[in-house]
Amino acid sequence: MSGPARALPQGAPLDGSRLKIVQAGDPVLRKIACDLTPEEIDSPAIRQLVGWMKDTMRDAPGVGLAAPQIGLSIQLAVIEDRAENLRAATPEQIAERERREVPFFALFNPRILLFSEDTAEFYEGCLSVSGFGALVRRSLGVTVEYLDENAQPRRIEARGWFARILQHEIDHLNGCLYIDRMEPRSFATSDNLARYWKDLPVAAVREQLNLNPR
Numbered sequence: 001m002s003g004p005a006r007a008l009p010q011g012a013p014l015d016g017s018r019l020k021i022v023q024a025g026d027p028v029l030r031k032i033a034c035d036l037t038p039e040e041i042d043s044p045a046i047r048q049l050v051g052w053m054k055d056t057m058r059d060a061p062g063v064g065l066a067a068p069q070i071g072l073s074i075q076l077a078v079i080e081d082r083a084e085n086l087r088a089a090t091p092e093q094i095a096e097r098e099r100r101e102v103p104f105f106a107l108f109n110p111r112i113l114l115f116s117e118d119t120a121e122f123y124e125g126c127l128s129v130s131g132f133g134a135l136v137r138r139s140l141g142v143t144v145e146y147l148d149e150n151a152q153p154r155r156i157e158a159r160g161w162f163a164r165i166l167q168h169e170i171d172h173l174n175g176c177l178y179i180d181r182m183e184p185r186s187f188a189t190s191d192n193l194a195r196y197w198k199d200l201p202v203a204a205v206r207e208q209l210n211l212n213p214r
């Protein structure tokens with residue numbers, strides 16, 4: 001019988017506490033990840049793994065990392081949007097994305113109970129589709145239920161950029177990548193994104209790409 005616990009890493013990562021991030025095309029990114037039991041969540045092995053994922057996410061750097069991205073098909077993701085990430089963005093970008101600091105946390109077996117009807121479209125990237133970005137339309141708000149690091153049930157109502165991060169990471173746990181949801185004509189290398197598109201309002205991007213106004 002195979003269980004999620006059997007999929008846990010047996011040893012320390014090869015490179016300090018950083019894990020290898022798998023790239024698009026790896027089958028693990030397309031699987032629906034297994035739920036963890038409360039006993040598995042509240043175990044030294046998982047606590048160790050959460051610590052490694054935190055270091056890996058910060059090193060990348062990223063604002064979220066899901067277990068399938070480090071090759072483990074389990075329902076675990078970590079999220080953190082640090083103050084220093086916000087300092088790299090302009091006040092206008094922070095305001096229009098409704099972006100604010102999110103302290104580090106891990107979520108297990110998350111489910112999105114509610115998607116808001118209002119949506120927003122912004123450029124998004126993924127550590128597993130390294131070197132690219134595209135416009136992705138997502139709900140502005142979500143209600144999520146999950147188990148925390150002590151296997152206690154939690155519910156959050158998130159808005160803005162935090163809601164987007166949650167949707168992106170929970171998609172990973174269900175075998176979905178942002179490229180499944182992107183506006184294909186907006187797909188760009190990170191270099192070209194920085195060069196041509198990053199600082200334009202989304203309406204102007206859509207116009208230049210001959211996309212219908214939304």
Ligand SMILES: [Zn+2]
Pocket residue numbers: 125126127128168172
């Ligand atoms: Zn991703």
